Amino acid sequence: MRAIIRRSYINSRGYLASDIHLRDPTCKPVIGSYHVMFRIPYNGCGTQRLISHGAITYSNTVEGSVSGNFYSRNRNSLINFACKMHNSAGAQTVPSAIQPPYRETPSNQFVVKFAFYDSPSFSNVVRAAPYYVMPNRDLFVRATLYSTQPDLMLFTDTCVVSPNPHDFTTVASDIIRGGCVRDPTYRSYLSPDRRIVQFRFRAPSFISRYSSVHLQCKMVVCNRYDFSSRCYQGCIRRGKRSTRDGDENKNVIIIVSRLQ
Known part of the structure; x- marks a missing residue:
């Protein structure tokens, strides 16, 4: 305002x-x-x-x-x-809220924290809950990998917005899938720390038609010196598969944030 x-x-x-x-x-x-x-x-x-x-x-x-x-x-x-x-679907002005603003996913070797920020400077984390988001508003996301192993890195494989937390296919907006950017509003921001992934995308206009929508991201953890790993393969089109897929599956983390 x-x-x-x-x-x-x-x-x-x-x-x-x-x-x-x-x-x-x-x-x-x-x-x-x-x-x-x-x-x-x-x-x-x-x-x-x-x-x-x-x-x-x-x-x-x-x-x-x-x-x-x-x-x-x-x-x-x-x-x-x-x-x-x-609350008018035609006006598309009722915000949707991200709840909760943080998502922490543990594994045997590492923890990934998922947070939203209010600007591309990534200096002010959104702590308000719920966090209301206008349709077509830019969202700034940071995922951070914490581990006692210093040689790990984080990679964003897929991020999808959907009104159904159990179905990210039927009614969904692909932000990035298989490492390939699908949303023209998506932009990644470089970080000097390979354990941090940060990006921006615009909230899809269809969120005004639902009481809640969900953001699901699939993150991959790799050894930063393994240049044949999934993290270095980038965009993989449908039909292409890496010989290392079986090895990387154990390090895949699914993170879901609810937007109400």
Whole structure:
């Protein structure tokens, strides 16, 4: 969400542009010559969510603090605002939520943690649960491999979005399959650590038609110095099979995150 406020109004209330903030006082505006602008996330900066009669309302407040003292009792509400999203398949505006934001999959030798982030910088992990996602919104995903064995690496073989957690074929959106990119919105981000895989894709528009959808990813763990392993084979078209498939199957991890 975005809110633009005239600086003349802020001054008329006895505040400077630098004195105002959202409900979370660390969320400050971008200050221009005549206006200030807030960029308000749906899941941060003190934004509150209310579900009622098939609609979701997000609300926040612009507050002023005397002399910038966030923790002063003299914090006054200047503007209350809300964004209401109706449950309309035609409008496609009701978000879907990722629940839970983390998925941890253990094995005998390693653990893979699966997390969502709010930007391509991968600096702020999404901790809010549920995590609501708009159709056609970019999602940033990171999978991290933890192991006492230092010479392992992680590879994304397949990621699919489906409304049925037991069927990722009938109604589904392929993000990547067999190491081959199927979704034009998919983009991978390089990491200096081969145990980290991070990528972006856009939430499919059909999520607005279901109360929940699911993201399933198949990750493969390999020895980083085994250049004949699945991790180095990249895209494998249907019909092609590696002679190493049997060896790699024991290191395949299926990770499923539910989007409600």
